[in-house]
Amino acid sequence: KAGVTQTPRYLIKTRGQQVTLSCSPISGHRSVSWYQQTPGQGLQFLFEYFSETQRNKGNFPGRFSGRQFSNSRSEMNVSTLELGDSALYLCASRTSGRSQETQYFGPGTRLLVL
Amino acid sequence: GENVEQHPSTLSVQEGDSAVIKCTYSDSASNYFPWYKQELGKRPQLIIDIRSNVGEKKDQRIAVTLNKTAKHFSLHITETQPEDSAVYFCAAVIVEGAGSYQLTFGKGTKLSVIP
Numbered sequence: 417k418a419g420v421t422q423t424p425r426y427l428i429k430t431r432g433q434q435v436t437l438s439c440s441p442i443s444g445h446r447s448v449s450w451y452q453q454t455p456g457q458g459l460q461f462l463f464e465y466f467s468e469t470q471r472n473k474g475n476f477p478g479r480f481s482g483r484q485f486s487n488s489r490s491e492m493n494v495s496t497l498e499l500g501d502s503a504l505y506l507c508a509s510r511t512s513g514r515s516q517e518t519q520y521f522g523p524g525t526r527l528l529v530l
Numbered sequence: 531g532e533n534v535e536q537h538p539s540t541l542s543v544q545e546g547d548s549a550v551i552k553c554t555y556s557d558s559a560s561n562y563f564p565w566y567k568q569e570l571g572k573r574p575q576l577i578i579d580i581r582s583n584v585g586e587k588k589d590q591r592i593a594v595t596l597n598k599t600a601k602h603f604s605l606h607i608t609e610t611q612p613e614d615s616a617v618y619f620c621a622a623v624i625v626e627g628a629g630s631y632q633l634t635f636g637k638g639t640k641l642s643v644i645p
Binding site: 449451458459460461471474475506510520521522523524 | 572575632
């Protein structure tokens, strides 16, 4: 099976712009979670989607939003970018949501905000 | 919300020695504890996990222990090798009946294995 894929892999934006990141989960996986990784804050949970519904949300401002499509692909959007949004954004997928199971990470999208 | 503390933040060991990384969590609802290894420039990869109804789990040179009463869990790597050098993250997950899954990571431990 192909692994989790994310596009684009690298992105440069300027303050005030918005950005959309995409994540394609492993085939058959219906749960997609998003994380922000920075040197200072480490790995922080953004949100989780399952069957096109957001089930959990971390402590991020409303500028961070997401959605999931019927084919389980997910997008994450950040509006009005700030310098502090520069980070590696990782998505992870897993099969369902009814058990304590492994999630598999994508390679990440590295976002630089200038 | 859940809070996960991880220690130490950096750890250097001689090749062949053991390495121990410790984590504590705050929310007793956490019931799943995965450990991830992240090499420089790569994605986190699961190396071992433990569920709340188990006290210890072993996989070759890696073992994890869980003390639910004290709310702490530890990763033990024996006979360390240079390829074990990486950043290790512990995590606590609350998996609820409706399938809700919220994962909180520790800040990470940079392990360096000196040949």
